[in-house]
Amino acid sequence: MRKVRHGFTLIELLVVIAIIAILIGLLLPAVQKVREAAARSQCSNNLKQLGLAFHNYNDSQNRLPPATGPSGCCWGTWQVPILPFIEQDNVFKLYVNWGGNDSTGPRYSGAPNTTNVCNKRFKVLTCPSDIPNTPFGGLTNHNYAVNIGNTGNAQQASLNGIVFGGAPFLNSGKSTSIQTISDGTSNTLLAAEVLQGQGSDLRGFTWWGDAAGFTAYLPPNSTSPDVIYTTGYCNNQPNAGLPCTGVPTSTAPSMMAARSRHSGGVQVLFGDGGVRLVPNSINLAIWRALATSMGGEANTNY
């Protein structure tokens, strides 16, 4: 009697392996997409939390925090006073000399702030789509910047024909409040995503004044360069969505645009707490109208 052998031929095995390979090939891109979709929704949730924090701050102090403290760049930005409102009160208490009341006292970049506060990475201020970076001495970059209006970092009254139309966050150390946003809170941006510069690049270095805010002078995810104050802190990577120049001039002064790694646009936080995706192809005039808090523009639909 012939022995019946149970088993698979080589061809059958190869066919099965090929089918499995095709199925995995189909599945992998889908997994990647789901991963980016999850990261994006995490990013938008972070913005939403930030919106709640700004509203709670406004309710308890009757004003919004300034973009940078009264002494300028280096004694802390909005990111410090907002800490108690994102459940980081313990870290907030460790920050010394915010606003530079003692102008010879420690800056954001001096002890003890460097080891107690500015070296920490806050998850709620970090977008998982982006690559985390520490540009300088272990101090962290983050992914959200506040709206400082439609001209440059210095909030120039006018820049190449663009007239400053007010902003919810000021660089002079002065505060505005949600009540003074006369364009309407649902037509005015509070914050937007920015990308973390890589290497020693200072974009996203929101502990420091210049990087604390974004401007709508440039469109979202602009192919135009961000202008950083010195070449040593500009790592020009146009193909990675991070074009920059390190030589500011009077007609192209220091400024940073809203940027993200999401396809097609940048997520923004409105004054009413809404989080939306603004497409990269938005009409520049409308994008600037969304950034002004008292510009009086009629059309802000996009």
Next chain:
Amino acid sequence: MTRGFYFLLPALLLLSLGCSGSTDGRVEVEGTVMFKNSPLDQGTIQFMTKEKGEMAGMAQIKDGKFHLPAQQGLTPGSYRIVISSGEAGTKATESAPGESGPPAKERIPKEYNVDSLKKPVYRDVVAGQKNQLEFNIP
């Protein structure tokens, strides 16, 4: 076969229209900038609308070339040109990122930037053809 092709053609045309619609009528602009007979190594070029004088587009100049893609390009019309390039390396890198300080010294003649309203340089951007702008700055 041919009938199928004639059926597909309008569909393809519609598809391409749908794609170009997102630029809102804006067009791609690119070109070269020569400064003192050699390509300008670094700088920016900005385009101001003729009517309101508002900045409508900005691009980086690198090794004499600039490029503005259609998605963030310009609507056809006449634009006042602002070209700016500072003297690099005028500031030493500090121990920690600090004050921005005053802007760098401008290298490009004034009519291209700070005095561009007094002696404007205009260039036209047109639809339906390649916009190649050449600048030769003495």
